Amino acid sequence: PCCKFERAPMLDGVLDDPAWRLTPEVTGFCRLQTAMAGDDGLQVLPVIGEVEEQREFVTTAITYFQAGYTHDTLFIATRCYQPNADKLPARKENSPDLWQNDCIMIQIVPGEGKANIQFIFNPLAAHWPDGWNVATTRRQDSWLAEAAIPFTRLGATPKPGDTWRINISRHSTTPKDDLTPWAPRVVNFHDVDHYRAFQFKAEAPTQDAK
Secondary structure (H helix, E strand, O other): OEEEOOOOOOOOOOOOOHHHHHOOOEOOOEEOOOEEEEOOEEEEOOOOOOHHHHOEEOOOOOEEEEEEEOOOEEEEEEEEEOOOHHHOOOOOOOOOOHHHOOEEEEEEEOOOOOOOEEEEEOOOOOEEOOOOEEEEEEOOOEEEEEEEEEHHHHOOOOOOOOEEEEEEEEEEOOOOOEEEEOOOOOOOOOOHHHOEEEEEOOOOOOOOOO
């Protein structure tokens, strides 16, 4: 579920706001088959046989995320663990080519019949496209991020009970090159039928949910 925040978190990349302390962390990112570069970014190579049988849960470079929303903004926080995260090479400039290095990619389908919208950011908070905000911090063992995506940027505002298709993926280059989507059955980033989903709740997160 994607719970409604009583107060928006401060966008600083620290993840110590009350909203995040009460919001459950989600993991379950899977390493699929080898990724390849395409005209629109990284793609997962098709595989022979059942994808579900071939998925492999990641035990290194582990990723967690949290999500919540206010009346006008979707918030997504990520924790990306790996050694020497504070030394990862990353560009400072916003660019559509951020997928070439360590990054998080978010694909959102904001309602039935809506087009897939992709957002991407890296450990230095460079992001693409325009119209939303990211803050990050880096530590020796991880890099943390907070993304704030206005519903006006998505062209839709959810009501409690609505479900949106969403996929979150991480591209990590150290200690080896890995593409790990949250939705384990996707074959490329446009495979919206195999995205997972956010269901928007009217209630705020509670200690019991954590």
